[in-house]
Amino acid sequence: MLTGTCHCGELAWRFADRPETATACSCTICRRYGALWGYGWEDDDVTTSGPSAVYAWGDKSIGFHFCPACGCLGYYRAVAPGNDGRRKIAVNLRMIDDPALVAAIPVNHFDGLDTWARLPRDERCVADLWF
Numbered sequence: 001m002l003t004g005t006c007h008c009g010e011l012a013w014r015f016a017d018r019p020e021t022a023t024a025c026s027c028t029i030c031r032r033y034g035a036l037w038g039y040g041w042e043d044d045d046v047t048t049s050g051p052s053a054v055y056a057w058g059d060k061s062i063g064f065h066f067c068p069a070c071g072c073l074g075y076y077r078a079v080a081p082g083n084d085g086r087r088k089i090a091v092n093l094r095m096i097d098d099p100a101l102v103a104a105i106p107v108n109h110f111d112g113l114d115t116w117a118r119l120p121r122d123e124r125c126v127a128d129l130w131f
Helices: none
Strands: 003-007 012-015 022-025 037-041 046-049 053-055 062-066 075-079 088-092 105-110
Touching: 022 046, 046 088, 053 088
Parallel strands: 022 105
Antiparallel strands: 003 012, 012 046, 022 037, 037 088, 053 062, 062 075, 075 088
């Protein structure tokens, strides 16, 4: 199990196992946040706790949840469940207390700025993007 928290510890998420990959996205918001996303399903393999403020933009299909006290971005989730009744959620892997637990996860790159397409994998992992 992986656990991530904001800086002050109020907002948290738990991932039942660990994601197979992380995603670095270049869209107008993800590049500003600098998040590395690990995807799951709310209340299936990912749970959240603590107060959050939400920012939704564009078509408002996803909401970015951040701590109202310290401002750290914890996760984003779909505003509405999908056709299968499940709600997609992505946790910010940079919120984990022990980076060694996610260091070897391979990173997928997604061009959310121009092409809205997945880019070829370049063999980097989470540890390569800490700095």
